Amino acid sequence: MTEKNEGNVSARHASKASRVDAENVRIQFDADVNRDLAKLAKLTRGKEKVDSDVHHLLQWLASGELLPVTEAISRLAMVTREAAEYAQAEGDREVQSTLTSLLGNLMGQQRDSQPVAVHVEPKARRR
Numbered sequence: 596m597t598e599k600n601e602g603n604v605s606a607r608h609a610s611k612a613s614r615v616d617a618e619n620v621r622i623q624f625d626a627d628v629n630r631d632l633a634k635l636a637k638l639t640r641g642k643e644k645v646d647s648d649v650h651h652l653l654q655w656l657a658s659g660e661l662l663p664v665t666e667a668i669s670r671l672a673m674v675t676r677e678a679a680e681y682a683q684a685e686g687d688r689e690v691q692s693t694l695t696s697l698l699g700n701l702m703g704q705q706r707d708s709q710p711v712a713v714h715v716e717p718k719a720r721r722r
Contacts, residue, residue: 609642622661622664622667623659623660623661624701631660633657636653649673650673656674659713675697679691
């Protein structure tokens with residue numbers, strides 16, 4: 596394949612990929628990730644140095660439901676940052692251990708890690 600043809604293939608692929616509407620992409624975490632998220636929710640609930648929304652967001656993330664990918668990823672980043680800051684400030688080893696497990700499961704680095712499922716909903720048909 597020539598360099599010019601490779602560019603055309605890439606352009607066609609990019610065109611198809613760009614047709615996916617982010618609003619239609621959902622993510623579902625596996626049971627181990629959900630377990631770690633639920634445990635973090637329990638460990639950080641009512642803690643003075645943890646933002647009050649963190650508990651609710653952790654419960655939402657741990658629900659096992661298909662979640663909008665853009666919301667899930669941004670909220671996951673926020674709650675892991677909050678939990679990490681709390682663990683460091685308070686020396687809470689259980690929160691730190693749970694965060695380590697969570698991140699390992701998300702990245703597929705734990706022994707029995709399962710992949711994160713991503714679902715793309717079909718576009719609504721226009722009439």
